[in-house]
Amino acid sequence: MNTSWIFEQLDKISSIGGTIHGQNRLAFSENDMKAREFLKHLIDKIGLEYREDTFGNIFALYNNGSHNQIVATGSHIDTVPDGGRYDGTLGVISSLAAIKTIKEKKEKISHPLELIVFQAEESSRFGHSTMGSKIIAGKLENFVQWEQSKDNEGISLVQAMKDAGYNFYYINKSVVEKDRYKYFLELHIDQSKTLTNANVPVAVVDGIAAPLRVRVTIFGEAAHSGSTAMRDRKDALVIASELILAIRNISLAYDERQAIATVGKIDIYPNAMNVVPGTAVMYVDIRGIHAKTIEELFGLIRSESSKIALRYKASSEIELLSSEKPCALNNIVTDTIELSCKELKIPYIHTISGAGHDTMNMAEITECGMIFVRNVSGISHHANETILDEDIEKGALVLHDALLKLSR
Ligand SMILES: [Zn+2]
Incomplete structure (x- = not known):
């Protein structure tokens, strides 16, 4: 050569x-x-x-x-x-x-x-x-x-x-x-x-790798940050935070070459300092080289989000935004x-x-x-x-x- x-x-x-x-x-x-x-x-x-x-x-x-x-x-x-x-x-x-x-x-x-x-x-x-x-x-x-x-x-x-x-x-x-x-x-x-x-x-x-992108919306309850007792809150951002950590832990269980997941964007409403967040919208980017593994990770994130929301007597919704073929x-x-x-x-x-x-x-x-x-x-x-x-x-x-x- x-x-x-x-x-x-x-x-x-x-x-x-x-x-x-x-x-x-x-x-x-x-x-x-x-x-x-x-x-x-x-x-x-x-x-x-x-x-x-x-x-x-x-x-x-x-x-x-x-x-x-x-x-x-x-x-x-x-x-x-x-x-x-x-x-x-x-x-x-x-x-x-x-x-x-x-x-x-x-x-x-x-x-x-x-x-x-x-x-x-x-x-x-x-x-x-x-x-x-x-x-x-x-x-x-x-x-x-x-x-x-x-x-x-x-x-x-x-x-x-x-x-x-x-x-x-x-x-x-x-x-x-x-x-x-x-x-x-x-x-x-x-x-x-x-x-x-x-x-x-x-x-x-x-x-x-190809990305699969989803939007997770947490429906909590907006409330007065002064008068609402901690135990009575359905703080959407707190729920979202737990979910972000859960997504990290779920992804860590996979070989990095198989699948990874990232929450790269989150919006909260009403996004005011004196209001308990009522809604959180987070965007998750899941990537891997096998469609099956990506689907599996997506499924785990879906079940985890409803489980965590339920624990706070709140609800969640997950929507598929795009899915490319790895x-x-x-x-x-x-x-x-x-x-x-x-x-x-x-x-x-x-x-x-x-x-x-x-x-x-x-x-x-x-x-x-x-x-x-x-x-x-x-x-x-x-x-x-x-x-x-x-x-x-x-x-x-x-x-x-x-x-x-x-x-x-
Ligand atoms: Zn090139």
């Missing part, structure tokens, strides 16, 4: 839209299109066939003559405003480096390999995330919202696509056949401090990544992703896995994203090895 090639390409792509404040390649912007042109040239130079779909997703195929299902790998190169150098881009360049190595060394594979460069992964321009992979996976459900979405300057997605040379009304043509891919693998920068805290260069991602990654793929780490003697941990990725959508049409690479700064969507050169090398080696294993 030629890692200096990776550093060189990262430098080149980062110079497109890169300033001292960070990377600026918003989806379909001039910089984004320039970076895509750069990539197409690079793909061409390596000698891979490539095509672009109606949304601008790029596919570069290395076929050694087999008619088997494709093993794909990739990520995105669009960024948030003033983003980091590695979010998405590292996955794209590492994937390309792995395919390049396999091609040049004529390493044995029996499945074609494909690099996918997803378009518009970041939601920062049009308010919708992972758009390219949603289209590929046939998950585009809010066509009208997409059609109406505009950026901060009032430019619509339809117009931005037109300016970049695409037709929004053709995007549905880019859904891929369900059995096209055997596996999909994405390498990505860790967007938390997890790997740095664990002191390992890479991680095997077991799943991508994504557990495929065991065959995660076991393969793990085996690659072991064989290469690269220390690793298992982790989950709190942030969404294109992999979530690809998981609808194929078996997926993700590799995280340590982010020394622990922050992402920021110019301070930092990865050590040796960690970039380790991540690329794991990706290359796992791709070889999966495509044999």
Whole structure:
């Protein structure tokens, strides 16, 4: 694996839209299109066939003559405003480096390999995330919202696509056949401090968490703070406080990778210093990688809230606000990544992703896995994203090895 090639390409792509404040390649912007042109040239130079779909997703195929299902790998190169150098881009360049190595060394594979460069992964321009992979996976459900979405300057997605040379009304043509891919693998920068805290260069991602959000309303009784005896009160805030602690304790009983819950917002009424709170409305965000565990936690929070309210002779109501589908990654793929780490003697941990990725959508049409690479700064969507050169090398080696294993 030629890692200096990776550093060189990262430098080149980062110079497109890169300033001292960070990377600026918003989806379909001039910089984004320039970076895509750069990539197409690079793909061409390596000698891979490539095509672009109606949304601008790029596919570069290395076929050694087999008619088997494709093993794909990739990520995105669009960024948030003033983003980091590695979010998405590292996955794209590492994937390309792995395919390049396999091609040049004529390493044995029996499945074609494909690099996918997803378009518009970041939601920062049009308010919708992972758009390219949603289209590929046939998950585009809010066509009208997409059609109406505009950026901060009032430019619509339809117009931005037109300016970049695409037709929004053709995007549905880019859904891929369900059995096209055997596996999909994405390498990505860790967007938390997890790997740095664990002191390992890479991680095997077991799943991508999704939030389930609920609103709990406690109906107590507002009363005079001076004349109401303590034992006669139905203080909604006191009830809510007990519930917040209960939610914490219930969540603590779960493995952190399975489910976590947060009360991040609470409103009380009438919210006056001399009135016993009559109503408390709290918002709970439950996350995990298995829908079943999230449901279970939700059920426990529901029963706990009515139990606690009842103890105060008050009542409670719980409403589901939104529920997104979490994504557990495929065991065959995660076991393969793990085996690659072991064989290469690269220390690793298992982790989950709190942030969404294109992999979530690809998981609808194929078996997926993700590799995280340590982010020394622990922050992402920021110019301070930092990865050590040796960690970039380790991540690329794991990706290359796992791709070889999966495509044999
Ligand atoms: Zn990303």
